[in-house]
Amino acid sequence: MEVGTPAFTYPEPSPWPARLWRTGILLGTLLIAIPVLVVVASLLAGYSPAWQHLLSTVISDYVFNSIVLMLGVGLGTFSLGVSAAWLTAMCEFPGRRFFSWALLLPMAMPAYIMAYTYTGMLDYAGPVQTLLRDTFGWGFGDYWFPEIRSLGGAICMLSLVLYPYVYLLVRVAFLEQSTAVLEASRNLGKTPWQTLFLVGLPLARPAIAAGVSLALMETLADYGTVAYFGVSTFTTGIFRTWYGLGELQTAAQLAAFLLLFVFTLLILERRSRQRLRFHKTAVRDFPTRISLRGWRAALGFSVALMILLAGFLFPAAQLAVWGAANYLQIFDVRFLQLVSNSFMLAALASFCCLLLALLFGYGKRLYPGPAETAAVRVAGMGYAVPGTVIAVGVLIPFAWFDNTVDSLLRETLGISSGLLLSGTLIALVFAYVVRFLAVSLQTVESGLARIRPGIDESARSLGHSPLSILRRIHLPMLRGSVLTALLLVFVDVLKELPTTLILRPFNFNTLAVRAHELASDERLADAALPALAIVLIGLLPVILMSRSMPGPQESA
Amino acid sequence: MNRIRHWPMIRILTLLAMLLPALVACSKSETVNIYSARQESLIKPLLDRFTSETGIEVNLVTGAGDALLARLSSEGRNSPADLLLTSDAGNLYRAQEAGVLQPAISAELEAAVPEHLRSPEGYWYGLSLRARVIVYARDRVNPDQLSSYQALAEPQWEGRICVRSSANIYNQSLVAGMLASEGVEATDQWLQGFVGNFARPPQGGDRDQIKAVAAGQCDVALVNSYYLGAMLQSPEPEERAAATRVELFWPNQEGRGTHVNISGAGVTQAAKHPEQARRLIEFLLREESQRWYAESNNEYPVRPGVAPSELLLSWGSFKADMINVSELGRLNAAAVMAMDRANWK
Numbered sequence: 001m002e003v004g005t006p007a008f009t010y011p012e013p014s015p016w017p018a019r020l021w022r023t024g025i026l027l028g029t030l031l032i033a034i035p036v037l038v039v040v041a042s043l044l045a046g047y048s049p050a051w052q053h054l055l056s057t058v059i060s061d062y063v064f065n066s067i068v069l070m071l072g073v074g075l076g077t078f079s080l081g082v083s084a085a086w087l088t089a090m091c092e093f094p095g096r097r098f099f100s101w102a103l104l105l106p107m108a109m110p111a112y113i114m115a116y117t118y119t120g121m122l123d124y125a126g127p128v129q130t131l132l133r134d135t136f137g138w139g140f141g142d143y144w145f146p147e148i149r150s151l152g153g154a155i156c157m158l159s160l161v162l163y164p165y166v167y168l169l170v171r172v173a174f175l176e177q178s179t180a181v182l183e184a185s186r187n188l189g190k191t192p193w194q195t196l197f198l199v200g201l202p203l204a205r206p207a208i209a210a211g212v213s214l215a216l217m218e219t220l221a222d223y224g225t226v227a228y229f230g231v232s233t234f235t236t237g238i239f240r241t242w243y244g245l246g247e248l249q250t251a252a253q254l255a256a257f258l259l260l261f262v263f264t265l266l267i268l269e270r271r272s273r274q275r276l277r278f279h280k281t282a283v284r285d286f287p288t289r290i291s292l293r294g295w296r297a298a299l300g301f302s303v304a305l306m307i308l309l310a311g312f313l314f315p316a317a318q319l320a321v322w323g324a325a326n327y328l329q330i331f332d333v334r335f336l337q338l339v340s341n342s343f344m345l346a347a348l349a350s351f352c353c354l355l356l357a358l359l360f361g362y363g364k365r366l367y368p369g370p371a372e373t374a375a376v377r378v379a380g381m382g383y384a385v386p387g388t389v390i391a392v393g394v395l396i397p398f399a400w401f402d403n404t405v406d407s408l409l410r411e412t413l414g415i416s417s418g419l420l421l422s423g424t425l426i427a428l429v430f431a432y433v434v435r436f437l438a439v440s441l442q443t444v445e446s447g448l449a450r451i452r453p454g455i456d457e458s459a460r461s462l463g464h465s466p467l468s469i470l471r472r473i474h475l476p477m478l479r480g481s482v483l484t485a486l487l488l489v490f491v492d493v494l495k496e497l498p499t500t501l502i503l504r505p506f507n508f509n510t511l512a513v514r515a516h517e518l519a520s521d522e523r524l525a526d527a528a529l530p531a532l533a534i535v536l537i538g539l540l541p542v543i544l545m546s547r548s549m550p551g552p553q554e555s556a
Numbered sequence: 557m558n559r560i561r562h563w564p565m566i567r568i569l570t571l572l573a574m575l576l577p578a579l580v581a582c583s584k585s586e587t588v589n590i591y592s593a594r595q596e597s598l599i600k601p602l603l604d605r606f607t608s609e610t611g612i613e614v615n616l617v618t619g620a621g622d623a624l625l626a627r628l629s630s631e632g633r634n635s636p637a638d639l640l641l642t643s644d645a646g647n648l649y650r651a652q653e654a655g656v657l658q659p660a661i662s663a664e665l666e667a668a669v670p671e672h673l674r675s676p677e678g679y680w681y682g683l684s685l686r687a688r689v690i691v692y693a694r695d696r697v698n699p700d701q702l703s704s705y706q707a708l709a710e711p712q713w714e715g716r717i718c719v720r721s722s723a724n725i726y727n728q729s730l731v732a733g734m735l736a737s738e739g740v741e742a743t744d745q746w747l748q749g750f751v752g753n754f755a756r757p758p759q760g761g762d763r764d765q766i767k768a769v770a771a772g773q774c775d776v777a778l779v780n781s782y783y784l785g786a787m788l789q790s791p792e793p794e795e796r797a798a799a800t801r802v803e804l805f806w807p808n809q810e811g812r813g814t815h816v817n818i819s820g821a822g823v824t825q826a827a828k829h830p831e832q833a834r835r836l837i838e839f840l841l842r843e844e845s846q847r848w849y850a851e852s853n854n855e856y857p858v859r860p861g862v863a864p865s866e867l868l869l870s871w872g873s874f875k876a877d878m879i880n881v882s883e884l885g886r887l888n889a890a891a892v893m894a895m896d897r898a899n900w901k
Contacts, residue, residue, distance in 0.1 A: 050889075057896040119760070125771035125798065140772045149759040230721045230759030232901055240723050243622045244892035246650055325791050392626050399630040406634055419634045423617075502623040506589060506615035506636070509596070517595040517618065522763040522783065525792055 021466065022372065025363040028356060029375035035393030035434050036381045040259060042252035050241065050250045062237040068151060069158070069226070069233055070216050076159025077215040081166025082208065084307055086196055089174035090182075092289040093300040100171075101542055103304065106311030107164035107488075108538025110495040112224025113515065113531045115157045116524055117315040119228070120322075122148040149229040158219050160311040165218075165439075165488065166211030169446055172480045173207035174200060176450055183288075192290050206449050209269055210442040217262060217384040217438065223498070224516075234258050235386050248392070255389045262384040266377065316535060323528035338530065342494055342510040343537060345425070349432035350440075350489035356433065357440035357485060362470050365448055365456075376441070383438035387498030394431040394503060398422045428503045435499060436492050440485035447481025448474065483545045491538045511537070587613040588832045591628060592641035593621035594819055598853055599641065606839045612832050621647035628656045628824060638827040639836060641683075643819045644725050646732075648680040649885020657822040660834045668841040668859050672880045673818055680822030682881065683840050684849040685856035687874065688730050688815045690805040691784060692776045693769050704808045705734065705815070708776065709749025717750070718765045718774035721758040722895040726780055726817065729884045731891035733815045736883040740894070747898035758901050763787055763795070770798035777802075785854030785867050806874040813875040817884060818858065 087093070088100040106114075122128055122145075129145055132138065147153065177200065185195040201208070226233045232240075234254065242251035292300045360376045382390050402419045409417050421427050451474060459469045475482065497512045504513075511530045518527035592599060596618050603614040617624070621642045628635055628651070640657065642648050651657050652675060659678040666678075673682035690702055701712065708717060720727065734743045755774035765777035766787060787799035806814050821840065823833045839845060846857035850864040857864060 053893050053896065057893075119764075123760075123764070123767070124773045125764075125767035130771070147756075150757075227721070227723060228760065230757055230901055232723075236723060240892065243620070243725070244723065244728055245889040246622075246646075247889075248622075248626060322792075388620065388623050391623065392630075395627055395630045399632065399634075403632050403634055416634075419631060419636065422631055422634075423636060498620075498623075501619040502627055504617060506617050508617075513618075517597065521595060521598070522761045523786075525790075 018367065021363050022367055022369070025360055025367075025372050026375055029360060029379035032356070032379040032382075032434055032437055033375070034397050035390050035431070036259065036378060036385065038393040038396050039252050039385060039389060040256045042249060043256045045249055045253075047253070048247055048250050050245050050247045051253075053245075054237070054241065054250070054254075058232065058237060058240075061232050062234045065151060065231055066220065066234040069155060069231070070219060072152070072155030073158045073162065073219045074212055074216055076155060077163040077166045078208065078212055080159060080163035080307055080311075081211055081215075082170055082201070082204075083303060084163070084167045085171035085174055086200065087300050087304055089171045090192075090196075090200070090289055091292050091300055093292040093297040095301055095304065096289075099304040099308065101545070102308055102312075103167055104164050104487075104542045104545075105308070105535070105539070106160055107162075108491050108495070108535045108542070109161055109312065109315060110224070110497070110512065110515070110531065110534065111158055111161045111222055112228060113319070113519070113527070113534075114161055114315050115154075115225045115228050116519060116527075117318040118153070118157065119148050120318055120524065121314070122146075151229075151231050154226050154229050154231050157225050158215075158222060162215035162218055163307075163311070165214045166208065168484050168488070169207040169211040169443060170204050172447070172484060173204040173450070176480070177203050205273060206446045209273070210446040213266060213269065214383070214439060214442055216265075220258060220262060220384050221386045223386055223388075238386060238389060252389065252392070255385055259381055259384055263377070263381060316532070319528040319532045319535075321528075322525045323532055325525060335530075335533075338509055338511050338514055339533060339537065341508060342512065342534070345429070345432070345500075345510065346490045346493040346537075349429050349436065349493045350486045352429060352433050353437050353440040353489045354444075354482065354485050356437060357444040358470065358475075358482075360437075361441055361444040361448055362466070362474065364445075366466050380438035380441045382434040383436065385435075387435060387496065388502060390435050391431055391499040391502045394427060394434060394499075395422065398427050398430075423503075423505050425505060425508075428500065428505075431499045431503050432489075432493050432496065435496070436489045439488045439492060443481050443485040443488060444478065447478045447484075451477055487541045487545050490541050494538055495534055586611060586829075586832065587615060588638050588829055588836050589615045589636045590617070590639045590641055590836075591624040591637045591824075592616055592618045593624055593647060594618070594641050594643045601852070602840060602845055602848055603836075605845075606836055610835065610839075612835070614836070622650075625651055625654065625656070628826075629654050631826070633826050635824060635826040636828070637824050638829045638833040639821055640680075640824055641819070641821045644729060644884075645682070645818050645820065645881035646725065646729065646885040646888045648675070648820050648822055649882045649888075651822060652677075652679040652882075656825050658825045658827065658830065660823040660830065660837065662834065662838065664838050665834075665841065668838070670858065670860060672878050673858050674820075675822070675882055676880070680820050681837055681841070682818035682820040682858045683837075684819045684846075684853075685816050685858055685876070686726070686819065687781045687806075687856065687876065688726055688778060688817070689781045689784075690776055690807050691766055691769055691779055691802045692805055693772070694801060694803050696772075696775050699803070699805055702776070702805045702807070704811060705730070705750075705778075706738075706746055706808075708753065708778075709746045711749075711753075713753040713776065715753065715755050716775040717753045718755055718768045718777040719758055720760060720762060720765060722892070722900040726762075727778070727900075728888055728891045728895070729817045730778070730815050731895055732884045732887035733877055733879065735887045735890055735894065736879050737812050737877070740890070743894055744897065747894055747900065751898045751900045766802055767795075767798045770801040781871065782854035788867065789854075804871050806872070808877070809875050812879075813877040816856075816876045816881075818881050819855070 084103045088096055088103065120126055182195055182199055185199045190198060221235065223235050223239060227236050238251045238254045241247050241254060360379065364372050364376050399422050402422050405420060406417045409415050455473060456469055459473055495512050497516050500510055500513055511534045515527045515530035515534065596616065603616065606612065607614055621644065624640065625647060628637055628640060640651055657679045661678040665681055669681045674680065692699065692702060731743065734746065762779040762783040765779050766784060768774050769777050781804060784799055784804060787795045790796050808814055821837050823830050827833055841859055843859065843862050846859045846862040849855045850857055850868055854867060856868065
């Protein structure tokens with residue numbers, strides 16, 4: 001694996017647990033990878049004449065817009081996430097403790113809902129522009145105002161919603177960074193800014209890469225925002241091909257190309273830092289924050305406040321205004337049912353994802369063979385696929401399994417088992433795991449990467465088994481990453497829509513489904529409350545986590 | 557070791573998850589299971605009424621039409637769905653093509669639904685009509701200048717038209733309807749002129765187009781009529797104000813008539829309760845149900861002779877395009893390709 005340092009090999013473990021780990025990982029990843037493989041397998045099927053049409057008309061648009069969107073959101077999430085993380089982890093200014101968790105809030109906002117709220121505010125017909133026109137007596141075309149429903153607008157929306165991925169992961173990385181290194185940099189006469197760019201950022205690179213790649217995968221899978229803004233991206237192209245042309249096969253092929261593209265990017269990124277190691281020192285030292293004073297404190301405060309305003313307070317206020325009118329009629333028993341459905345699914349899926357991420361991530365650390373590494377990579381690819389497409393990838397194998405069992409039973413015993421798994425919550429939770437495993441995997445892996453193998457070595461030489469090391473040493477050290485992984489998946493499932501829509505059982509609704517149905521009927525006022533409820537429930541784990549977030553000052 | 561404490565919770569939740577489908581499976585035999593592309597709030601009140609009247613339980617999953625169709629197809633003969641409800645003709649046509657529907661025939665159904673609004677073989681039936689109309693700014697457009705969809709390609713409308721993206725099914729059906737009656741060449745030509753007249757890149761939903769006309773960003777827009785109705789009855793004062801600044805125009809009254817699409821339903825091939833499913837369709841076509849569509853969502857009844865709501869009456873009667881709506885499904889792909897060629901985003 002690593003060139004330049006002698007690769008560490010464990011003292012030959014007894015072959016039995018090793019074989020168990022390896023087969024477990026391979027089988028587990030294979031299972032999770034099935035839907036992704038179903039999508040990729042479409043590449044082997046025939047290519048319909050629709051391809052000719054796509055290539056000659058729209059595909060260049062799709063590719064161009066998707067790439068610009070990716071670059072924009074990459075830059076946006078990087079700068080928002082890293083500055084927020086640096087401010088709250090390494091600096092001391094008034095309100096820092098509050099901002100350190102409040103800056104996570106935008107994550108709970110579904111991107112398309114955010115898009116609706118900003119359009120409501122900034123559209124030509126919206127209050128801001130109307131006020132400008134009324135104040136200055138302008139008419140249409142008399143003045144310039146940024147068009148919110150545009151590629152640029154989509155970049156802003158997605159950056160605001162997705163930067164918390166970068167923020168969370170990088171913040172943990174900053175907090176866990178060895179202060180000795182940072183202080184050395186300061187003692188050698190570097191300014192805080194130079195320290196950030198010369199030491200802090202390079203050391204946090206695995207976390208930055210993990211956060212930004214999560215943000216980008218989600219960007220490429222986003223449909224709601226770009227569709228509403230009328231920006232044709234690869235994802236809208238996939239749905240146009242499927243719904244409009246009626247070509248599910250061609251749509252799956254498009255999705256497969258998207259997957260291969262993302263896969264290549266991830267591999268390249270990993271390759272480029274393969275020679276580097278990012279372990280923290282064994283001794284947990286307490287970073288001393290840079291105290292901001294005077295205008296610097298004011299600047300730090302305002303930067304954090306602006307991010308919070310744009311990413312959360314403005315859109316939430318707009319939702320509250322919309323929702324205020326009809327809050328009474330919506331709080332009934334059925335609404336509570338929605339809340340409990342959403343909560344249960346999100347909790348279940350986040351635990352499943354975490355469990356698998358620990359198993360896969362740790363297994364890969366134990367036995368970093370090429371097969372294991374590749375298998376784990378593929379299992380994490382579901383995140384880059386639009387939800388509806390991955391849902392079809394789940395539908396097909398599940399229905400095949402059910403129908404095969406049913407046929408067998410009919411032939412042999414003369415009874416019908418019907419659909420065993422399709423249309424059940426098991427299928428739905430499985431789909432969530434397929435889709436969101438990447439999130440917990442990236443988080444856990446970037447956490448594991450910071451634990452020196454020396455610790456494993458010592459523990460192994462003291463006679464501990466891999467499982468016992470995971471339980472007694474890694475889990476406690478990974479506490480921040482574990483909580484982060486739980487939180488991220490929880491919130492993601494809470495706002496997940498397309499997979500839920502198509503795979504859920506009869507009469508089973510979630511908050512996201514309700515918000516979407518109302519919004520898609522363009523009843524924004526009615527959609528506001530379920531959307532707000534998603535945000536509020538998303539708050540719970542954010543607050544819980546903020547209490548146990550790593551960082552000496554906070555836990556003290 | 558905090559984490560260990562969570563174990564019992566995971567077990568309980570998993571157990572719960574496993575129980576739920578069993579509960580659905582154990583439900584009574586007098587049921588109808590529906591896959592519906594029409595969203596819950598636009599159908600549930602009628603379904604509840606059906607249940608209280610007949611005692612037949614109704615189970616519902618809503619979602620995107622094509623996704624539900626994919627689910628129906630892959631579940632095959634074991635699919636629990638008895639009825640597929642869609643909000644456009646295209647998906648019913650596709651479902652019929654995919655072989656997941658079966659004919660449901662009764663004298664009542666045939667009497668209730670005009671021939672052009674159902675599948676010729678009885679695979680599916682229209683339940684409500686949705687018309688795509690022109691709305692225009694009262695203060696800037698003289699309705700005498702308006703006549704047809706085709707006329708919107710004329711140079712006088714340059715930079716004055718708002719319409720949503722061509723990814724939207726209503727726009728696709730509109731173009732499919734034009735393909736059916738005018739042919740490819742005329743449609744391509746019309747699209748060239750029409751797309752060239754857009755005031756801004758296509759974006760937003762139908763309500764957003766109405767708001768843009770009201771605010772002066774453009775002078776005319778193509779929208780489904782019930783969105784205008786919904787805005788006129790909106791709880792938000794701004795929406796009501798915007799809606800009163802525009803007027804509805806019925807296009808193509810001299811020619812083939814205004815383009816209409818349907819929401820509709822068909823009994824699935826795998827149906828375990830085909831009888832009950834057919835009864836539900838019949839129920840949805842009864843006069844009072846048909847009036848509900850008009851009153852609650854400003855759609856037009858498919859059943860002849862049912863008086864629409866007061867608001868719909870105020871818009872006057874109109875001549876609708878009489879081509880069979882299955883043509884819209886058949887030509888949908890061709891329509892999307894034509895729109896791609898014309899660079900309608």
